[in-house]
Amino acid sequence: MSVAKRLASQTAVYGVSSIVGRVLSYLLTPVYTAAFAAAEFGVVTGVYAYVSFLNVLFTYGMETTYFRFANRPGTDRRDLYDRVLSLLLVSTVVLTTVLILLAKPLLGMLGIPPGHEQYGVWMALILGLDALAAIPFARLRLENKARKFATIRLVNILVNVGLNLFFLVFCPAVASGKWLPGLQPLVARVFDPTIGVSYVFLSNLFASGLTLLLLWREVLDFRFRLNLAFLRPLLGYTYPLMLMGLAGMVNETLDRIMLPMWLPKNFYPGQSSLTAVGIYGACYKLSIFMQLVNQAFRYAADPFFFSQATEKNSPATFALVMKWFTLCCAVIFVGVSLNVEDFGRLFLKRPEYLQGLVVVPILLLANLFLGVYYNLSVWFKLTDKTYFGTYIGAGGAVLTIALNFLLIPLLGYLGSALATLACYFMMAVLCWRLGERHFPVPYPALRLGLWLLFAAGLVALGWWLQPADWWVRHAWHAGLTVLFLVALWVVERPQAAFATKAA
Template identity: 70%
Template structure:
């Protein structure tokens, strides 16, 4: 790989410490949730976090990417830009938080959440406000290449969140039930209210978000409020397509869990309510988290990197190399998780009733892989300031998601939602590539990458089609299949061989 690509890979690895390790810690809560909550209760968590994803886009309205883009323009006063953008987010976050808290009871009724859950909406709204305020200080850390500090604060947030979950959902109820450490009961009794139940999941997130602002104290103390109306126009013109694109993206990423609860026919899964089906689907969706982690870590490092390379005449070749290794890495991950799902799943979905949704996992992994490819390809409209193309693509994907969920959920249940997600992301990636070829040509090795993707799908499909084997024999066979695929990739795409091919083409 080139030096620039290696630098991006290094920063991705640092950001990945917080994103991957932290999210893995969060993922380790899945056995806790599936063991302590019935699918219907877990469905409440899944549904509310899905709605929260939409609102998070509204609270930040594209200002993270806008800040990074404007900060890299020649002649920009970065300190002044930071003050203006953070002032906007502070004002808007305060207003939106107050509005949503006032409307919490009405909104929860409209969403079909059981009565008595209004406090969940208040806590989630406070989380949204705090996270929106933290967004620009985090973007500043990315801009200044302070990846270690960024990663440390993210990790602290997630460690605290996980710790509070364990405290309220394991330690307190077990001690008060007399299972162990009964001497602590008098201390814990005033701190724990069993009626809150799943609400402790949201309270733990709220405490972690507040702690994050404390850790960003240096960046916040360096802030000086500044608001100038004439400056809003350029910022808003760049940001609003990104916000619309983000909303459409959330439709593609999370709306399936909302629509599943509403469009699943009564009795489709015997003995299960639609909310329980959402819980099962949401739990299995978490097994696709490893692909999401890689994509998230890549996004943190890639946006500043792409913007910084925008003026380099060799940037198209660099972008092509980045996509190649990103796709190959994600393809290996897709095979490793999908082929070995029988070994992975029971360790995290501790109640057998959640395991019936496992067939959706390979489909969702592949869908997230194509989402990562789309993020790579989308560099062209961000660098050319034609972000409205991203809006068109995202809204087209959102319309496709809704239409396919409407058609497939009544027929295939949550597998229909998974297939809709895959078709949506494949379509978005293809359309983005075709448009990019016209407006910002990049020599992506598409034929080669397509062959690897097809090979990976064939390997996964073949492993799932194998006849039933003994438990340990099956694990060994699946491991050998995974290692064989990795070996094949290495033999064909050895870095030194790939580098020589690139040099020969350049000559």
């Protein structure tokens, strides 16, 4: 029992640090959309799409590899730590240098004009610092120092958010005389209103540097040792993990890199490609509701599924989990999609961002199917056939690239959203069909499919019929939301009661 309690406690600590980071990052969206025009926010969106994608290359699955080899019998963990961190140090220096040299062409692919190469330099330094912190963080997890891990992660998040608020909200308000005009001379020494989005990257860079400093004990407790013969089996293990991570990042972030590359000139009259990226990136943030559910589920799901694997009724349990997970996500999908106008005006502070709200229901549904895929993936985890996850992820990546290439010139960022939906839907269906062969689970696929069709139909109806009057429109959307909830209650409540009695 003590082991289980400790595991649950540490899972909660790790989960809180990650989810809090997501929530605080999301809450910066109103700050960014108030401070920056869509074209400026497009710079932020594009650069961070690169950061998310390249982070996989910088760490190349070495954290998981470190865990795997550290738990092998007879392993000298201190020696392993030194060698893994030595390898990561060398690769980080090389990749950071290459990225700095390629800053101009990479930024040019996003439509960022020459003269802003510093964005690429800062991006490279952020990636380098975060990569160097990865193995010290992994060591904390290996040594069960969950509180120190979470504390440092939270400090990183709070410093980053705090600096953003300071430079993008507090300093402009003081400089304009809106707040505390007596502080204007002091603020003038540290604040330059002309550098704009640079403060976003500089805040992140400072927070990443501080994080590495807070890991000073783990960093100083390191001796450089590089032995390629020793590292060969590690590289062989980590190579598939890197491919899986790259496939996942293609599916998650590549659309924001491809959009400015493949969007025809003047596709959106009077708007640059960076403006389109900014609008799409801001509206993408509104799918955070489904993303948070997925992330919370992933923290809880794997331990639960593995603990239930040997139970006689585990397939029925997995099917029940899938059912209620999907139905709860369907409620979020309907509720947010039909009321996205209010969420948009609350979080997207400039009217130019609101024109992209049409992608929000599509992205919410896409993330719903991603959550379904996480649920279904239990079969290849329990049967030790995780290579199927690589194949499915790679297939999704190919589909994402192909559909973005085809749809962006025709539909703009709506095409990117549809490509994301198609990718995650395909991954979920493929995982389900393969799972039926290798690890049959009695999922109520037809029933859940009908519920999702009903939910999507209500959302489509709500978007198709938009009364001009504000009150009538909101009453109409609220009525459709209540209709879905009542239908769920009437149809599923008797089954839930029966399941309770049976238990």
